Amino acid sequence: MVSVPRATHHAFSRIRYPITRRSAESNMASAKIFFKNGLKCATIRWGEGFYQISFRFNEGGISVKIIIVGGYGDIGSYVVQKLVDSPHQITVAGRNLKKARSLCSRFKGYVGALHCDVEHKSTLVGAFGNFDLVINCAGPFYKYGANVATAAIETKTHYIDVCDDADPLPKLFALDSAARRAGVTVLTGMGWNPGISNLAARLAANLLDEMDDVKIAWAAGSGDAEGKAALAHTLHGFTGQIPVLRKGKQINVPAFSEMELVEFPAPLGELPEYLFGHPEPITLPKEIDAQNIEVRGSINPSWNNRVIRIVRSLGMTGSAKRIDTTAAFIHSIQKLFSVGGVKHSGLRIDVTGRKDGQDRHLVFNMIDRIRPLTGTPCALAALMLLEGAITRRGVVAPEMCIDPVAFFDRLSDEGFKIMREGRL
Structure with missing residues (x-):
């Protein structure tokens, strides 16, 4: 330096x-x-x-201060790992200061630890004032809403999260004017899906003249994700009414319905996929003129999906409190659910439309581990924001502010491959 x-x-x-x-x-x-x-x-x-x-020139030196809320969790700790060798000052924050300090001790050099509580905004506002960028990895996001983003805006601090629930989005996008006035970027859904999925759809939109359908499907290996928040998110996303875009209109449909068989790269193969509650059907129509957008999900091996169906039928996912209890129980015996599963997860995005008057079908495929698949895009977006590659202010999703070609080039540099099928 x-x-x-x-x-x-x-x-x-x-x-x-x-x-x-x-x-x-x-x-x-x-x-x-x-x-x-x-x-x-x-x-x-x-x-x-x-x-x-x-x-x-700007007074204050050359090192940007980044605070990672939930930085000692499954995904947050990977984001810390990806950013710790950057020139920036990293602080791990959350309710459990002992866990934050334990994570910090694993890294060479100085990584700070700080207490804050995502359910108490005053602690967030008190913490964020000394930082330049907040990265929020504290899930499940349906539970904590827009608290962290609100505190970031109040302290005029840039913000990125890996929010994968649709529930907080109305509150988040209602903060757009406040974020613009504060001069900050609030980037939501910058992970695996949403995140990579959004930018694949954005790339397809750039390549095609017209778009009809965007179908996003994820498949999680039961031996892959380890966090309790991820379990709670899965149970929540398979419960109740969820958003989809049908014939250009936003509607709600029952979760865990309309099963389709979807082919993923090996070792996942063909899996039954069910409608799942996610942000993409809400954010993509703000930028992409498609007729139908939906997200499906599944757990490998498939018997895990039958367990989820039984859990739902027993009313064990009927409220946030019940989901917490059920997720905690499943997490305590998670090794049982990994029997016959693989430690890889897949993402597939199918886009149909037209180019030069001809029908086209583009397919994007990825397979890796959930932790790096989610944490790496978040860390890359943080660096792109700090480098000035993300300039839009206000509340945005990835497809609204990130050049997909530049992003996928950087993702490739990190060792990830996204396979595209279909000719233009």
């Missing part, structure tokens, strides 16, 4: 420094430095015998 001298009189500066040695590789290479609060970028450029730093 280059030490940047303090420049108190100029909003924009160019400084040239002589150098005596450089390699061919570094010649005209670029790097970026991120500045606190304004998230302004500086570019370092190497030339013949000098390097030049061009930057918009």
